[in-house]
Amino acid sequence: MALSNVLHAPAAGFNFDHAARNAELEGLFDAQIPKPVKTGTTIAGVVFKDGVVLGADTRATSSEIVADKMCSKIHYIAPNIYCCGAGTAADTEKTTELLSSNLTIFSLNSGRNPRVVMAVNILQEMLYRYHGQIGASLILGGVDCAGNHLYTVGPYGSVNTMPYLAMGSGDLAALGILEDGYKPDLELDKAKELVRAAIHAGVMNDLASGNNIDICVLTREGVDHIRPYQVSQYKDKRKTKYKYGAGTTAVLTEKVVPVKLEVVEETVQRMDTA
Amino acid sequence: MEQTRVPPPGKRLKRVVSPVSLYPSKPLCLSDRLSLRAYIANRVTDKLTPIHDRIFCCRSGSAADTQAIADVVTYQLGFHSIELDEPPLVETAANLFRASCYRYREELTAGILVAGWDRRKGGQVYCVPIGGMLVRQPVSVGGSGSSYIYGFMDSNYKPNMTKDQCLELTAAAVSLAMERDGSSGGVVRLASISKDGVERRVILGNQLPKYSTH
Numbered sequence: 001m002a003l004s005n006v007l008h009a010p011a012a013g014f015n016f017d018h019a020a021r022n023a024e025l026e027g028l029f030d031a032q033i034p035k036p037v038k039t040g041t042t043i044a045g046v047v048f049k050d051g052v053v054l055g056a057d058t059r060a061t062s063s064e065i066v067a068d069k070m071c072s073k074i075h076y077i078a079p080n081i082y083c084c085g086a087g088t089a090a091d092t093e094k095t096t097e098l099l100s101s102n103l104t105i106f107s108l109n110s111g112r113n114p115r116v117v118m119a120v121n122i123l124q125e126m127l128y129r130y131h132g133q134i135g136a137s138l139i140l141g142g143v144d145c146a147g148n149h150l151y152t153v154g155p156y157g158s159v160n161t162m163p164y165l166a167m168g169s170g171d172l173a174a175l176g177i178l179e180d181g182y183k184p185d186l187e188l189d190k191a192k193e194l195v196r197a198a199i200h201a202g203v204m205n206d207l208a209s210g211n212n213i214d215i216c217v218l219t220r221e222g223v224d225h226i227r228p229y230q231v232s233q234y235k236d237k238r239k240t241k242y243k244y245g246a247g248t249t250a251v252l253t254e255k256v257v258p259v260k261l262e263v264v265e266e267t268v269q270r271m272d273t274a
Numbered sequence: 275m276e277q278t279r280v281p282p283p284g285k286r287l288k289r290v291v292s293p294v295s296l297y298p299s300k301p302l303c304l305s306d307r308l309s310l311r312a313y314i315a316n317r318v319t320d321k322l323t324p325i326h327d328r329i330f331c332c333r334s335g336s337a338a339d340t341q342a343i344a345d346v347v348t349y350q351l352g353f354h355s356i357e358l359d360e361p362p363l364v365e366t367a368a369n370l371f372r373a374s375c376y377r378y379r380e381e382l383t384a385g386i387l388v389a390g391w392d393r394r395k396g397g398q399v400y401c402v403p404i405g406g407m408l409v410r411q412p413v414s415v416g417g418s419g420s421s422y423i424y425g426f427m428d429s430n431y432k433p434n435m436t437k438d439q440c441l442e443l444t445a446a447a448v449s450l451a452m453e454r455d456g457s458s459g460g461v462v463r464l465a466s467i468s469k470d471g472v473e474r475r476v477i478l479g480n481q482l483p484k485y486s487t488h
Contacts, residue, residue, distance in 0.1 A: 128342045131381075158337035160316045172313070 014130065040208020042170030043073060043084035044178060044198040045141045045150045047163040048191035051219035052141035052148050055195035056084045057170070057203050058228065059210040066210070074216045074225065078103045078114045081142030082216050082223065086168035087155060088135035095136045099123060116142040116149035120159055128157025137167045143218050164194075170202025170209040177201045192217065196230055203232075317460040322474070326351050328467055329367045329390030334417035335404065336383040343374050343384055364390040368400035368408055376406025385416045391467050415447070419455030423447045437466060441475075449482045 043056040060068035067089075075083045075096035083099070085092025099122055103114040119140055127134055132155045140151045151161045164182045166174035177198040186194065192215055202209040212228035321333045323344045329351070333340035347370045355362040368388040375384055388400040401407070401414045413431045415423055426447055435443070445462055452458045462477040 124341070128338055154315070154338065156336070156338035158315075158341055160319065162316065162318070 014133070040170075040206070041073060041086040041168030042166065042174050042199050042202025042206060042209040043086050043139050043168050044166040044171075044174045044195050044202075045084065045139045045164065046178065046182065046186065046191050046195050046198075047141075047148050047150045048186040048188060050148075050188065051143045051217065052150055053188075053191045053195045054082055054084050054139065054141045054216040054218070055199045055229070056214050057199055057209040058212045058214060059203075059208065060089050061208050069211045070228075072214065072227065074214050074227075076100060077119055077140070078107070078142070079223065080113055080144055080218065081116055081119055081140065082218060082225070083119075083141075084139040084167070086137040086139075086171075091134045091136040092138065095123070095126070095134060096138070098126075113144060115144045115146060116140060116151065117146075120151045120153060123153045124157050124159050127153060127155060132156045139165050139167055141216075141218060143220055148218075166198060166202075168202070168209065170199075170206035173201040173205040174198035188217065192229075200230070314459075319460070320463060322463050322465050324348075324472075325367050325388070326355065326362055326390070328361060328392065328469075328472065329364055329388065330465055330467060330472070331367075331371065332387040332389070332416065334385040334387075339382045339384045340386065343371065343382070343386070346374060347371055361392060363392045363394060364388060364398045364400065365392075365395070365410075368402060368410075371400075371402045372406055372408040375402050375404075379404075379406045387414050387416050389467065391469060393469075397467065415451075417451075417458070419448075419451030419458040422454040423451045426450055437468075441466060445477055446483055449477075450485060452482070453485055 040059070040061045041057060043054070045052060045054045054074055056073035058068075058070050058073065059066055060071035071089070073084055073086070073092070075085060075093070077083050077096060077100045081103070083096050085096060099119055102122060103119060106112075106114055106118070119142070123138060123140070127136065135155050136153075137155055138153045140149075140153065142149055149161070150163065150165055151159055152165045152167055153159050163184065164178040166178060168174075175198075177200075178194065181194045181197065195215060196213055199209075199213045203211075203213065211232045213230040214225075214227045215229035216226070217224040315337075319337075323331050323333060323341075325331050325344065325348050331344055331347075333344065347367065350370050351362050351367050354366065367390065371386050371388055375382060375386065383404060384402075385404050386402045388402060389398065391397050398410060399412065399414050400410050401416065403416065412433065413427055415427055427443075430443055430446075441464055444464060448458075448462045452460075452462070459479075461479060462482060464475040464477070466473045466475075
């Protein structure tokens with residue numbers, strides 16, 4: 001069953017196109033295969049009266065090292081749909097990009113704004129087909145003609161819908177705040193504060209979440225992607241420029257060897273001028 | 275004596291949730307591949323999935339697998355029903371589930387109860403456990419919590435109970451299983467399917483019948 005919105009229907013089963021390439025690359029790296037960057041993360045979403053608020057931290061980790069201090073985990077899918085991604089950074093990035101492309105094609109083909117359920121179904125189909133090999137835990141939020149929606153899609157392809165959700169390594173911390181503070185039909189300010197507090201709990205209690213907090217508010221009127229919404233209180237004072245003045249390194253000896261060049265061939269090519 | 279509705283209790287939520295090592299569903303234990311922790315991914319999942327107007331399925335096992343299978347069967351059954359220009363039979367739906375569950379038995383972890391009403395045989399319950407068997411039963415239980423209530427169901431089910439008796443029996447059974455099974459909990463969802471339609475009910479945590487005195 002080919003979807004009208006994708007360029008070509010996916011082949012059945014796993015796609016092992018890169019398996020041979022990966023095997024060869026392993027040889028090149030001398031046993032030091034670069035570890036995948038994970039967004040050990042806290043992401044959360046809340047449905048409020050007029051729309052959906054999504055929130056995420058901005059730390060991307062590669063084992064114990066912070067690979068990116070200002071990583072963007074709230075991805076654009078459509079003008080009315082945004083997606084937070086937890087799990088393997090590359091997987092969430094590429095999966096959401098693929099989804100966004102497909103939905104754009106659909107919009108152009110049909111002249112309609114995409115619906116959140118459509119995005120969810122496409123993601124579910126794709127992630128289920130890969131049986132968890134694509135490590136992407138996503139929270140999709142959006143506003144469409146059918147209302148305000150919030151869904152989560154797991155790496156194995158399971159879908160859940162709730163008025164408030166949290167995913168990532170800091171999800172338990174965030175969920176504690178959400179369970180306590182969520183009420184139906186919140187006002188915008190309360191909803192933003194709830195999501196901020198939830199992500200903050202993740203940032204404080206989970207080592208793999210941290211740095212700043214991003215918020216994205218989706219309503220019928222439009223999108224407000226605030227990056228960062230809250231800046232980390234632990235700002236480092238390092239300068240990003242490491243420019244050393246002349247003379248910092250002492251010169252002990254200097255040896256000048258002129259390189260002899262001889263003219264082997266000389267050709268003149270006339271330039272056409274008109 | 276033929277209750278017109280007759281969803282044998284088997285049909286109501288007696289499935290109580292899913293096994294520990296698999297994926298999230300209602301109050302379900304998730305074993306994260308990376309950390310092996312027990313985590314409830316969703317404490318209010320709806321595991322009663324409509325397949326057609328008068329046919330539901332109760333899902334247990336891997337959430338991803340059962341959602342995928344249910345979607346496929348919904349499509350196949352809908353197509354079949356349109357071709358026939360008739361409401362589909364519950365037995366047909368059950369066979370479609372069995373076909374998928376058996377063919378892909380190595381890859382799937384799905385225990386499904388198919389239940390509904392059709393004109394030919396009235397209310398029916400079919401059990402499609404892991405492995406892809408298909409058997410029709412008057413009463414059936416499934417999921418990780420089902421072990422705790424086999425005795426309860428065996429001793430308390432009687433043929434030709436009324437709808438309310440059935441609902442009460444099912445709610446009691448699920449509550450008892452939730453009491454004992456760590457992977458089950460949250461709310462109890464009930465659906466009563468008959469010629470006249472589907473009635474859905476939710477029993478919240480604080481409204482459940484209480485059994486423990488200590």
